[in-house]
Amino acid sequence: MIVSGSTSQAFAAALADATGRDLAAVEYDRFPDGELQATLTDFAADDAVVVGSTVSSDAHVELLQLQDAVREAGANEVTTVLPYMGYARQDAAFSDGEPVSARAVARAVSTGTDRVLTVNPHETAVCDFxxxxxxxVDAAGRLADPLPADLADPLFLSPDEGAIDLAATTRDAYGRGSTDYFEKERDYDTGAVTVEPSDAAVADRDVVLVDDIVATGSTMSEAIAVLTDRGAARVFVTCVHPMLAADARTKLERAGTTAIFGTDTIERPVSAVSAAPAVADRL
Structure with missing residues (x-):
């Protein structure tokens, strides 16, 4: 059975549909002291697929509770699906005294499961934790589905070299176009990010920006401004994980994006396509 955390209900339903598995009923509650409780009400299976995007500390706790609940209900095999793995970008200690948070979280999740699938972690090396x-699981190809069929000489552009494979995967799924990337520099003293355009011609072309996650929207906004200045016809923002924290959506709209498309690994209004089929292929 598919068992959903509260943050991934649409994703879990899509995964149940893609796999033909039943979707378990789960109740989510909070006690007066703030503690959480996730309760199964109709689980009956030998194996369980626990699904939960860990977008908050509460979501992490809820995931651990669900893992424990399915074991208590008799599941012999548990697979945990992390559509979005929180803390995955904290994959190293950058100064003395800092934790490797991705490792700490991974170890905790490991205690209640037999296997883990995580969609487009920021660094695939976190799986080693x-x-x-x-x-x-690479779901970038799903980002091609909501794009218009009439893109003009499309350029699939990643905000930095590290995401070029995502751009290529999306381009291949779309069926035509070229790929390139921006050079991105971050001032770690101020936190400011600047992007420098490549030599790719963008005038009168439709550009599809592709990244694994859009969090604050600052880098994407800078990229949109550069592309607009260089005469791009339309600029689409696509990402696997549409975090869109704080005023990120406003930043992108003000920068002049034509549309924003994400998957349902983080369930937002821009979640135009499900990443569940990519996961279903691996279950």
């Missing part, structure tokens, strides 16, 4: 078999 789990103490059970863990695999990344």
């Amino acid at each position: 789990f103490t059970v078999p863990a695999e990344p």
Whole structure:
């Protein structure tokens, strides 16, 4: 059965549909002291697929509770699906005294499962932190589905070299176009990010920006401004994980994006396509 955390209900339903598995009923509650409780009400299966995007500390706790609940209900095999893995970008200690938070979280998740699938972690190496078999799932190809069929000489552009594979995957799924990337520099003293355009011609072309996650929207906004100045016809923003924290959506709209498309790994109004089929292929 598919068992959904409160943050991934649409994703879990899509995964149940894609796999033909039943979707378990789960109740989510909070006690007066703030503690959470996630309760199964009709689970009956030998194996369980626990699904939860860990977008907050509460979501992490809820995931651990669900893992424990399915074991209590008799599941012999548990697979945990992390559509979005929180803390995955904290994959190293950058100064003395800092934790490797991705490792700490991975170890905790590992205690209640036999296997982990995580969708497009920021660095695939975080899978090595789990103490059970863990695999990344690439859902970037799903970002091609909501794009208009009439893109003009499309350029699939990643905000930095590290995301060029995502741009290529999206381009391949779309079926035509070229790829390139921006050079991105971050001032770690001020936090400011600047992007420098490549030599790719963008005038009168439709440009599709592709990244794994859009969090604050600052980098994407800068990229949109550069592309607009260089005469791009339309600029689409696509990402696997549409975090869109704080005023990120406003930043992108003010910068002049034509449309924003994300998957349902983080359920937002821009979640135009589900990443569940990519996960279903790996279950």
